[in-house]
Amino acid sequence: xxxxxxxxxxxxxxxxxxxxxxxxxxxxxxxxxxxxxxxxxxxxxxxxxxxxxxxxxxxxxxxxxxxxxxxxxxxxxxxxxxxxxxxxxxxxxxxxxxxxxxxxxxxxxxxxxxxxxxxxxxxxxxxxxxxxxxxxxxxxxxxxxxxxxxxxxxxxxxxxxxxxxxxxxxxxxxxxxxxxxxxxxxxxxxxxxxxxxxxxxxxxxxxxxxxxxxxxxxxxxxxxxxxxxxxxxxxxxxxxxxxxxxxxxxxxxxxxxxxxxxxxxxxxxxxxxxxxxxxxxxxxxxxxxxxxxxxxxxxxxxxxxxxxxxxxxxxxxxxxxxxxxxxxxxxxxxxxxxxxxxxxxxxxxxxxxxxxxxxxxxxxxxxxxxxxxxxxxxxxxxxxxxxxxxxxxxxxxxxxxxxxxxxxxxxxxxxxxxxxxxxxxxxxxxxxxxxxxxxxxxxxxxxxxxxxxxxxxxxxxxxxxxxxxxxxxxxxxxxxxxxxxxxxxxxxxxxxxxxxxxxxxxxxxxxxxxxxxxxxxxxxxx
Numbered sequence: 375x376x377x378x379x380x381x382x383x384x385x386x387x388x389x390x391x392x393x394x395x396x397x398x399x400x401x402x403x404x405x406x407x408x409x410x411x412x413x414x415x416x417x418x419x420x421x422x423x424x425x426x427x428x429x430x431x432x433x434x435x436x437x438x439x440x441x442x443x444x445x446x447x448x449x450x451x452x453x454x455x456x457x458x459x460x461x462x463x464x465x466x467x468x469x470x471x472x473x474x475x476x477x478x479x480x481x482x483x484x485x486x487x488x489x490x491x492x493x494x495x496x497x498x499x500x501x502x503x504x505x506x507x508x509x510x511x512x513x514x515x516x517x518x519x520x521x522x523x524x525x526x527x528x529x530x531x532x533x534x535x536x537x538x539x540x541x542x543x544x545x546x547x548x549x550x551x552x553x554x555x556x557x558x559x560x561x562x563x564x565x566x567x568x569x570x571x572x573x574x575x576x577x578x579x580x581x582x583x584x585x586x587x588x589x590x591x592x593x594x595x596x597x598x599x600x601x602x603x604x605x606x607x608x609x610x611x612x613x614x615x616x617x618x619x620x621x622x623x624x625x626x627x628x629x630x631x632x633x634x635x636x637x638x639x640x641x642x643x644x645x646x647x648x649x650x651x652x653x654x655x656x657x658x659x660x661x662x663x664x665x666x667x668x669x670x671x672x673x674x675x676x677x678x679x680x681x682x683x684x685x686x687x688x689x690x691x692x693x694x695x696x697x698x699x700x701x702x703x704x705x706x707x708x709x710x711x712x713x714x715x716x717x718x719x720x721x722x723x724x725x726x727x728x729x730x731x732x733x734x735x736x737x738x739x740x741x742x743x744x745x746x747x748x749x750x751x752x753x754x755x756x757x758x759x760x761x762x763x764x765x766x767x768x769x770x771x772x773x774x775x776x777x778x779x780x781x782x783x784x785x786x787x788x789x790x791x792x793x794x795x796x797x798x799x800x801x802x803x804x805x806x807x808x809x810x811x812x813x814x815x816x817x818x819x820x821x822x823x824x825x826x827x828x829x830x831x832x833x834x835x836x837x838x839x840x841x842x843x844x845x846x847x848x849x850x851x852x853x854x855x856x857x858x859x860x861x862x863x864x865x866x867x868x869x870x871x872x873x874x875x876x877x878x879x880x881x882x883x884x885x886x887x888x889x890x891x892x893x894x895x896x897x898x899x900x
Contacts (some may be wrong), residue, residue: 395511409469409473412470417526417527419440432624438450439577449638451576452574453624454570470795476527476528480520483538489539492507496700512774517736520534529574533576533734536572543564543568545705547598549704566613569583578733586711586712590708595610651724660720662727667683667736667739668739673774674774695746718854790858792857798894802837808839809840810841822844824842827841854896
């Protein structure tokens, strides 16, 4: 009977793995192939850069960092994100191909997270270990915040994957002894490339991950007594060389500009670190940066009761997960160190903590919940209650995120669907060549498609259309594209609230109807 139960559990876990991977893949495929988030300047900017790269114009700088009170000196990230996404645009000029890299990395993150959890969990039954690892991947595969961010052609999107890869490589270097020196060389080479990628994805990773790398190198030199000093030096040099080679386009630009952007980054760091705040203010920002994740990612909603529940959930799993942990300590230490260093940086930040600023710690509550479930002893009544609370919270989080995933899917494929990039191209094809399109719309929250229209006409429809800027008013004879529906934005900037509203064309009274498809109408202003 025990053997039969063991085989049944193994088979169930195997089916769970297959189902998780299938669900993660199909969701990301469906959300990617109808590209409704091609609406803002960032996406149009990136797709335009990819087309320029096909013409031989290789970028030496990445996206400009957001300028705030803490970052008055504008600087650019290194351009490596563009070089990672660019190859996928070989399939065509449709903007959706610029999202393929993020969608693929999002899917691979499910696998990498499950592997990370499996490595982290030690001293428990292997079947339980495997099941909880797959459960973590399943939960992550449904997180709406992660899915939504990866429907953008957006540089921060792949941060979770590369942070996981970085910490797993670091753990390998510090713990694996008697391994072939060739394998160790390879791991350090990849380590340098992954670090270069992380510095190119967002300001948070640009400032946090090199510090973690420096700490790990010092730790490696001290810890790995099985390796001769010369071999340690070779491994570190290989990593540095690969880091530098991966960023060659950036160094080329910096050499030509006298390292202007690097100086701007240093000035931004100095200004950032020079901002004085009281201890109370710093602690409040740390609390906000971490505990807001509950209502931003795991229990999304506007209810105050739900927000309180999310905070309590975060506090419970934080305490229980760390206190009860009996797994691989070194891996957890570097995972926590990365989180703590991020929170230290966040304590000096005075702006809004949007979700894409928190991608380094996005999966931390998930990891801590799995740790709580893994190491709670069910022989104790209190721990049984905590186990049940954590399990129910996990299921509720999955239910909340499934609801958001469904609404997002309906916004792409339902009867009241949003306008996609292919809809834009179809309707631009109906406008006479050399015509003028206006994008002016003073209503708050309404999207002006100035930059996407310019990209699509330049590279796809080629009608030589003049696209007026959002601030320029429509004139008689101009054409105006009116999407049938809009989705209102939430107050936290990044996510929609899925309130689909019917669009009443601003110039309907003074316009002539020209043409329509299932997502938008075309008018000519009288």
